[in-house]
Amino acid sequence: MATSESESKGKIITCKAFVANAPGEPLVMQQILVQPPQKMEVRIKILYTSICHTDLSGWKGESEPQRAFPRIFGHEASGIVESVGEGVKDLNENDKVVIVFNGECGECNYCKCEKTNMCEKYGVNPMKRLMCDGTSRFSTIDGKLIYHFLNSSTFTEYTVVDSGCALKLNTEDILSLKKLTLLSCGVSTGIGAAWNNANVHAGSSVAIFGLGAIGLAVALGAQARGASKIIGVDVNPEKLTIAKAMGITDFINPRDEEKPVVEKIREMTGGGVHYSFECTGNVNVLRDSFLSCHEGWGLTILLGIHASPKLLPLHPMELFDGRKIEGSVFGGFKGKSQLPNLATECMKGAIKLDDFITHELPFDEINKAFDLLIAGKSLRCLLTL
Template sequence: MAEKKNNNILRNFNPSETRGKIITCKAAVVYGPEEAFKIEEVEVHPPQKMEVRIKILFTSICHSDVDAWKAQPESRRAFYPRIFGHEASGIVESVGEGVNDVREGDYVVPIFQAECGECKLCTCEKTNTCESVSYTNTVMLSDGKSRFYTTDAKPIFHFLNTSTFSEYTVVHSACVVKLPSVADDTRILKRLTLLSCGVTTGVGAAWNVANVHSGSTVAIFGLGSVGLAVAEGARARGASKIIGIDINPHKFIKAQAMGVTEFINPKDEEKPVYEKIREMSEGGVHYSFECSGNSDVLRDAFLSSHEGWGLTVIVGIHLTPKTLPIHPMELFYGRRIVGSMFGGFKGKSQLPHFAQQCLQGVVKLDDFITHELPFHDINEAFQLLIAGKSLRCILHL
């Protein structure tokens, strides 16, 4: 028998009772860098103009959450207490003035990479960034105030436009994507949680940024969720050879099931990794993807691509002040390098179609979900990711 839809999960959900009111609910609050998450009561204020309040049903943990929790970079250390989280799915509880593309009861995913649809960046086909709602300044909402408060009225900082480690959250409408109607099935909604960041970032890097072509060769540095999503994207595009590079040998079995055809553990190699890849790919790969956020790895990724046409895509987040480890003259040999954010997807306008492709099996979302836990076990879920034992742990709220 098919799994029941969300009727049981939403048995206490009645927007008419909460619309326009402060909601008291559970959230995972952190009071300092690397401190344990505390599940406690918080107050979530109503959405203001162009905002949406969402009842979160599922959320998951990304390495960007871990980096921010560790207060990297240093400038983030002041923003506590805080509610992290940016991968989730849920249902719209209420909307603020001016919001007309989603309404109460719609199933949605929040996204950190906004698309207002009106600024000069959103109306340009060459970029998926938005100048109206940036992800770089997201500790409060657009009016400079929080929508989260402790029960003694102290403000709680937001995170990456989303703050999904809470039973309810408030986000700008530019950061809300309406899902297909079939998302009212619990199994489907749980999978689509992954589109908020990791899978979209990796698959999009292969499809939108690199435009991997059939028969091409690919090297992926770092086989976490994003790296494996790159592999999924390259596999779906018909890449002939997908080389995975990681220092954790336990990742190789999972990677093989997700499209990786060759493996390299840098710890086992006597020569530079880029030389090994050149030997394996007749002089270098067509596309290399740096998914680890390590500048030394970035250099290997760049030099592993083929002279004349090789393209390196930076997918990992580089938080240190180090600059690119590349001499300008090395670019004269025809290799190129480009950054990728959110896989080049324009969230509100392009993610619904991508969701349909995932549901049709073009991308196998189930393979990314390695663990599921109740929300109150969030500290355990964090440690699983830090220890390299999980790809994505889905938390049930």
């Protein structure tokens, strides 16, 4: 049981967390110590958290050349601010917040630039494993350091994050907060890729490679922008039903096709799509995605996490055909200043978040949630603390 909130302000909290002690080993529930927030930090009581493939990759030890364990993973979550550190002016105790892994300080050159959503201080950095001052806010009961993950670490009853990574939401409805948890990563990344990075236009054609939560969010974003043909590519036939419900107009399973996927898509679209989105993290799929775009104007948005050291499978001269490729981080959204508009649209029903929540489990069953994701049976499994 976590320390009482009324007694916790400014003190160390003892609470329950799921800790990864080694790559690929089941997460272990244990009591940990959580330090008070330091300057420009907030401590948050987590209410809901979920798992995405980035957590899976980090847990397996795939995404970093130097693995940091023990560690608390998780980066999609919502909760309530328990206490604030020195200098924090835009957040207060009891504020309802969504945690974002790609933060925004609002003061650096990156934040002031309209052409990027990166932040010099709080931007996502997969190699970062401690707070900005080089220390951790987590430890075991006997004082052993526990590492942070992606500016977030949400598989715990309480976490500490930089204030630039916590987005205040104007909602008194806890059920709304539950749904808006999905804006922490996957849904925002997919919709933003369609709206901000690609700027999908009405009547356009789109191909999406990989129909997990991010790929399906791309589909919804493209549908909202009026795309006329949205082709989904996935090797899991079970994705067909939900894909159709989320805007996919045509479904291709490469294992069922006699022709290469690129050739199939070009035939369907008169030479290729306007926009393609690579959501798998597979370099061979990236090549298919790129070549599925139309010569002269096709744009590929790279969303998949490529942990492998393999380089882009493109010949430089292929870029002279007029196709372009662009990477997307958090869908191009500036977390603090732009994401509230998406939250408002979701609350109005423009984007149906409920469809992404395929499973709900208590926090204690987090390892089952990992199994569901690995088996390809869930989009988002929401864990309730």
